[in-house]
Structures are given as C-alpha cells and as structure tokens.
Amino acid sequence: MKNLLDIYARKKKDIAAIERELEESIYTDHSMLKEASLHLLKAGGKRIRPVFVLLAGEFGEYKLQTMKHIAVPLELIHMASLVHDDVIDDANTRRGQLTVRSKWDNRIAMYTGDYIFAKALSVITQIPKQAVHQVMSKAIVEMSIGEMEQIRFFYDHEQTIRDYLLRIRRKTALLIAISCQLGAMAADAPDWICNRLYAFGYNIGMVFQIRDDVLDLTGTEKQIGKPPGSDIKQGNITIPVIYALKNPVLRPQLLGELERIQQLDGQTDVSRFIDLIRGSEGIVQAEELSQKYLNKALTALDDLPDRQAKKDLIEVARFIGDRTY
Amino acid sequence: MKNLLDIYARKKKDIAAIERELEESIYTDHSMLKEASLHLLKAGGKRIRPVFVLLAGEFGEYKLQTMKHIAVPLELIHMASLVHDDVIDDANTRRGQLTVRSKWDNRIAMYTGDYIFAKALSVITQIPKQAVHQVMSKAIVEMSIGEMEQIRFFYDHEQTIRDYLLRIRRKTALLIAISCQLGAMAADAPDWICNRLYAFGYNIGMVFQIRDDVLDLTGTEKQIGKPPGSDIKQGNITIPVIYALKNPVLRPQLLGELERIQQLDGQTDVSRFIDLIRGSEGIVQAEELSQKYLNKALTALDDLPDRQAKKDLIEVARFIGDRTY
Numbered sequence: 001m002k003n004l005l006d007i008y009a010r011k012k013k014d015i016a017a018i019e020r021e022l023e024e025s026i027y028t029d030h031s032m033l034k035e036a037s038l039h040l041l042k043a044g045g046k047r048i049r050p051v052f053v054l055l056a057g058e059f060g061e062y063k064l065q066t067m068k069h070i071a072v073p074l075e076l077i078h079m080a081s082l083v084h085d086d087v088i089d090d091a092n093t094r095r096g097q098l099t100v101r102s103k104w105d106n107r108i109a110m111y112t113g114d115y116i117f118a119k120a121l122s123v124i125t126q127i128p129k130q131a132v133h134q135v136m137s138k139a140i141v142e143m144s145i146g147e148m149e150q151i152r153f154f155y156d157h158e159q160t161i162r163d164y165l166l167r168i169r170r171k172t173a174l175l176i177a178i179s180c181q182l183g184a185m186a187a188d189a190p191d192w193i194c195n196r197l198y199a200f201g202y203n204i205g206m207v208f209q210i211r212d213d214v215l216d217l218t219g220t221e222k223q224i225g226k227p228p229g230s231d232i233k234q235g236n237i238t239i240p241v242i243y244a245l246k247n248p249v250l251r252p253q254l255l256g257e258l259e260r261i262q263q264l265d266g267q268t269d270v271s272r273f274i275d276l277i278r279g280s281e282g283i284v285q286a287e288e289l290s291q292k293y294l295n296k297a298l299t300a301l302d303d304l305p306d307r308q309a310k311k312d313l314i315e316v317a318r319f320i321g322d323r324t325y
Numbered sequence: 326m327k328n329l330l331d332i333y334a335r336k337k338k339d340i341a342a343i344e345r346e347l348e349e350s351i352y353t354d355h356s357m358l359k360e361a362s363l364h365l366l367k368a369g370g371k372r373i374r375p376v377f378v379l380l381a382g383e384f385g386e387y388k389l390q391t392m393k394h395i396a397v398p399l400e401l402i403h404m405a406s407l408v409h410d411d412v413i414d415d416a417n418t419r420r421g422q423l424t425v426r427s428k429w430d431n432r433i434a435m436y437t438g439d440y441i442f443a444k445a446l447s448v449i450t451q452i453p454k455q456a457v458h459q460v461m462s463k464a465i466v467e468m469s470i471g472e473m474e475q476i477r478f479f480y481d482h483e484q485t486i487r488d489y490l491l492r493i494r495r496k497t498a499l500l501i502a503i504s505c506q507l508g509a510m511a512a513d514a515p516d517w518i519c520n521r522l523y524a525f526g527y528n529i530g531m532v533f534q535i536r537d538d539v540l541d542l543t544g545t546e547k548q549i550g551k552p553p554g555s556d557i558k559q560g561n562i563t564i565p566v567i568y569a570l571k572n573p574v575l576r577p578q579l580l581g582e583l584e585r586i587q588q589l590d591g592q593t594d595v596s597r598f599i600d601l602i603r604g605s606e607g608i609v610q611a612e613e614l615s616q617k618y619l620n621k622a623l624t625a626l627d628d629l630p631d632r633q634a635k636k637d638l639i640e641v642a643r644f645i646g647d648r649t650y
Contacts (some may be wrong), residue, residue, distance in 0.1 A: 028470060030470050030473060030474060032473065032477070033473050053465060073507050084435060084436070084439060087432065087435060088432050088435075088436075098456070106431070107412065107413050107476065108433050108473070108476070110409060110412060111409070111411075111413075111469065111472045111473040111476070112473070114409060114469045114472060115466070115470060115472075115473065117442075117469075118462065118465040118466040118468070118469040120468055121446070121458075121462040121465060122459075122462040122466050123459040123465075124461075124462075125455065125461075127460045127461045128455050130450065130453050133446075133450040133458065134447075134450045134451075136446075136450075137443065137447040137449075137450045138447055140443040140446060140447070141440070141443040141444055141446075141447050142441040143443070144439045144440040144442075145353060145358060145440060145479070147436045147439060147440075148355060148357065148358050148436040148437070148440065149355060151432065151433070151436070152357070163487040166434040171631055235532075307509065
C-alpha cells in the first residue's frame with residue numbers, strides 16, 4: 001500500500017501553500033492565542049480535508065487561490081472542533097502532543113476554539129458564492145448538535161448501531177463530505193459532480209471514523225499518538241464494542257468492565273476491556289462495515305470523468321480504509 | 326426619561342416577529358440543546374442589537390424579511406458569547422436567571438454556545454451580499470480575541486484606561502456597531518450612511534458597557550439581575566476602579582482589598598470594596614467618559630436624513646446613557 005506522502009506527492013506544492021496559509025490565517029498579535037493556535041496547528045494531522053478539497057477542485061476550473069479559501073477554513077473548523085472536544089473529553093494528549101487544555105487550561109482551550117473558528121469564517125467569506133456558505137453553515141449546525149449528542153451516549157451500553165452511525169456522521173463524515181463537495185463547487189464543477197463527490201466524501205468519512213475507532217482498540221500508543229483505549233476511558237462506546245456486546249457470552253463480562261470503568265470515571269487500567277474486545281468478533285465486524293462504506297465511496301466515483309484526480313481519490317480512499325496511523 | 330418599551334412601541338410588531346424568529350431559529354429535535362438554548366433566550370435581554378438593526382434599516386429599503394436575517398444572527402452571536410463568558414466567569418446568574426453552566430454544566434454551556442453560534446451563521450447565509458459576511462466575520466474574530474484578552478487582565482491593577490477601552494470595544498462596542506452598519510447595508514443604504522451608523526453604534530456600544538460597569542458597582546441586585554460587585558468577584562477591573570486607583574489616598578486600601586478578593590478567588594464579601602469605589606470619584610469620572618461617547622454617538626447622526634428612525638436612535642441612545650437596568 002502507498003503511504004499518504006506518496007499519494008500527496010503530485011499536489012505537494014499546493015499542499016505546502018495551504019500549510020503556509022493555515023499558519024498565516026491564525027496569526028494574531030495576541031501571544032497566548034497565537035501560541036495555543038500554533039501549537040494545535042503544528043501538532044499536525046493528515047490534512048485529509050485540504051487534500052480532498054484540492055482533488056475535488058480538479059473536476060472543475062482549478063485555481064489554487066480559490067482552493068485555499070475553501071481548504072483552509074475547513075481544516076480550521078476541524079481544528080476548532082478538536083480543541084473543544086478535548087475539553088469535553090478531558091484529553092491530555094492528541095497525536096502524541098499535549099492538548100491545549102492540558103498545556104494551558106479548559107478556558108483557554110474554549111476561547112482558542114472560538115478564535116480559530118472565527119478565523120475560518122473570515123477566510124471563507126472571500127468566496128463570493130452564497131451556496132458555498134449555505135452548505136458550510138448547515139454542516140456546522142449538524143456538527144454542533146453532534147458534539148452535544150455524544151455526551152448523551154457516554155457509557156450508554158444500550159445504544160444501537162444506528163446511534164453510533166448518526167454520531168460519527170456528524171462528528172466526522174459531514175465535514176469530509178463537504179470538503180469534497182465545496183472543493184468542486186468553488187471550482188464551478190457541474191452540480192452532479194459536486195453531488196457525487198459529496199457522496200464519496202461522506203462514505204469515506206464514515207470509513208475514516210470507523211477505522212479510527214478500531215485503531216483505538218487495536219493500535220499501539222506509538223501508532224495512534226494516544227494511549228489505546230482512550231475512547232472507553234472517555235465513555236465513548238464505539239462500533240467494535242457495540243458488536244461485541246451482542247455476544248451473549250461476552251456481554252456480562254463487558255458490562256461488568258464498563259461499569260467498573262465508568263465508576264472510576266475512566267481513571268483506571270482498561271487492558272482487560274481491550275483484551276475482551278480484541279478477543280471478540282467486534283473488530284472484524286467493524287472492519288466489514290468499514291469495507292461496505294469504502295465500496296459505496298468508490299462506487300460514487302464511478303461516473304466521474306477519468307482524470308488523475310479520480311485515481312488519486314481512489315488511492316486516498318484505499319489508504320484511509322487500511323491505515324494503521 | 327422614556328423607557329425602552331415606549332421607544333420600541335413604533336417597531337413593536339417587527340420586534341415581535343424577530344422574537345418569534347429567534348425562537349424558531351434555535352429549534353432542534355435535540356431536547357437538551359433546545360432546552361438550554363430556550364432557557365438562554367427566555368432569560369431575555371434588551372434586544373438592543375435587533376432594535377438597532379431595524380432602525381438602521383430604515384435608512385435604506387426596509388424589508389422585514391431581510392432585517393430578520395441580520396437581526397436574528399446578531400442577537401444569537403451575542404447570546405452565544407454570553408454563554409461562553411459565563412463558563413469563564415463561573416457565573417451562576419445573569420439577568421436574575423440561572424446561567425446554562427450553573428443549571429447544567431460547563432461542557433453543556435460550551436456546546437450550547439457552539440450550537441447557537443452555528444445557527445447564527447446558517448441564518449445570515451440567507452443574505453446574498455458578500456460584504457455583509459465579511460464585515461460580520463471580521464468583527465467576530467476581533468470579539469474572540471477580546472474574549473481571550475479579558476483573561477489576561479483579570480485582577481491586573483496595573484492596566485491602563487486604554488487597556489480597558491480596547492477590551493470593551495471588542496467585548497461590546499463592535500457587535501453593536503455592526504448591528505447598525507449591517508442593518509443599513511442589508512437595506513442597501515448608501516455607504517456613507519452605513520459608515521455613520523457604524524460610528525454611532527460603536528460609540529453607543531462604549532456607553533452601554535461603561536454604564537453596565539458602573540451599574541455593577543452602584544446598582545441593586547434587583548436592578549441589575551445579579552449581585553452587585555460581580556465584576557470584581559470575577560477579577561474584572563472596570564473603569565470606575567481604574568479611576569479610583571489613581572487616587573493616592575484610596576489606592577493602598579483598594580490594592581489591599583483587591584489582593585484579598587483575588588486570594589479568595591472572588592468567594593468573599595466585596596461590600597467594602599464597593600463602598601471604597603462609591604466613595605471615590607471613579608463613578609463620576611466614568612459617567613463623564615460615558616457622556617463623551619454619548620456625544621460622539623449623537624454627532625455621528627448629525628448629517629443623517631431627518632426621519633423617525635433618527636429620532637428613535639437618539640432616544641435609544643439617551644436611554645442607554647441613563648439606564649438604571
């Protein structure tokens with residue numbers, strides 16, 4: 001399998017331009033805000049959303065300047081939502097780095113999120129298309145409902161697969177979907193192409209999050225940049241767990257572990273819980289579900305004109321489905 | 326002096342329409358979000374920003390539908406910033422009502438703020454004018470820097486009048502300034518009128534906040550809907566205090582009180598501190614400063630065409646300068 005850098009190679013220059021623009025966009029004289037925002041930016045990330053914007057833009061009239069004004073705000077919105085999530089999750093590390101709330105405090109994390117979000121808006125207003133703003137603001141409303149919704153399901157072992165899917169739709173899939181859609185829209189691609197790219201992005205977003213949730217249970221701290229089992233420590237019950245709970249033999253043991261972890265508010269060793277899930281069929285079933293979404297994503301691309309961007313989207317999609325980091 | 330209801334009487338129907346739209350705009354199936362948002366909305370407020378939008382709109386082609394799409398988001402942005410501020414301030418009451426963070430918790434307050442803010446965006450995207458969005462997003466960036474900035478000045482008795490003025494500019498004046506400006510812009514009023522209205526709103530915003538800060542020291546709990554001295558309990562040093570600190574006799578006593586309050590993290594009786602300020606010239610000097618801003622605001626209106634909206638703006642301005650609630 002190719003790695004991300006190989007896939008990104010063709011767009012290397014434009015990705016670098018976006019990286020610079022990201023840095024410039026959060027610039028402020030206010031030293032603490034600047035430090036906290038830069039810390040967040042430098043912690044990295046795969047820049048999946050910008051890459052999708054760039055590739056989608058190639059199905060229309062590709063202008064880097066326009067692409068920047070879509071890619072930068074989408075990545076900033078993603079960053080802003082992460083920093084607010086870290087407050088809720090009491091997370092101390094992300095991508096192997098201290099989180100803003102742990103390096104500074106929760107209040108500063110909240111305001112840093114507000115600031116980065118505001119900056120995202122000020123960049124995207126450079127796009128003169130009303131439809132772009134409407135698509136974006138609708139997705140942001142959905143995302144913010146999703147943020148609140150996740151709290152309701154903490155440690156809820158009665159939740160259904162559908163609850164989980166709706167949650168990751170809002171948490172992850174929507175923003176990736178509109179990254180693909182808006183990249184194409186801003187480049188004046190035909191509506192049907194924008195819609196297909198939305199469908200592609202949506203399904204790949206589901207793959208991305210399911211993969212993330214599997215890796216939290218199967219990966220090493222080195223691979224995932226945070227201790228494995230972080231999800232359950234935060235009360236976040238993911239799809240492998242929901243599947244494993246369906247096994248009548250495992251269920252009582254898992255419920256016992258879940259209760260113990262919840263009572264200790266996640267401040268405990270969760271290796272037995274992880275071992276139970278690893279020994280269940282939950283992981284494989286989650287991977288099968290992920291594969292279904294991957295197939296849907298690839299099908300969405302079928303009718304798109306054959307060009308390099310299409311091949312690259314397929315490569316990125318396969319990478320996301322198989323990634324171990 | 327007229328009260329607000331008298332001044333609002335002429336626009337009563339449109340204000341009621343905006344009130345309904347505010348309620349509809351935050352509607353969601355998510356019960357906790359709906360409850361928290363409605364709680365915030367029903368806690369009331371003077372709806373100063375919507376009123377300014379409506380009056381400013383009368384200097385152009387006034388259409389209620391368009392005015393709604395400006396007034397509602399501006400009030401929502403104000404509400405969203407209040408709920409995040411309450412998290413920072415550990416505030417338990419506002420306008421005589423429990424705050425979201427106190428009725429639910431800080432996490433829910435943060436996400437409720439995010440949600441209301443997202444809803445504000447989705448309403449304003451119905452306005453097809455790019456310039457409107459640019460003005461708004463720039464103001465929001467400034468406001469978010471101001472939020473962070475205020476933390477830096479908590480209990481800082483070395484701060485200057487300029488620090489204070491810059492802070493309240495971002496905290497209050499900018500949003501009122503753009504309420505006036507955007508109301509006129511959305512109604513296609515000429516640029517010079519939009520600019521004058523911005524200047525009016527900016528100066529009246531300064532008056533509003535100075536008056537608020539004076540009332541926190543001179544008002545009763547019944548008048549201001551929260552215990553007097555709330556500002557200093559949160560470490561917020563306001564203009565009457567900055568003036569009072571300039572008095573060499575009072576200064577050592579005030580510094581002593583400030584240190585004591587800070588050491589107890591605001592969890593103490595502050596009546597001696599309030600008495601010291603009331604006995605100083607700080608209150609009168611703050612009122613003089615407020616009067617200067619009021620004069621500037623009124624001057625900004627001078628050249629505007631004589632119509633009822635101008636008379637009403639003057640009335641609202643005078644009310645804000647003298648208000649006791």
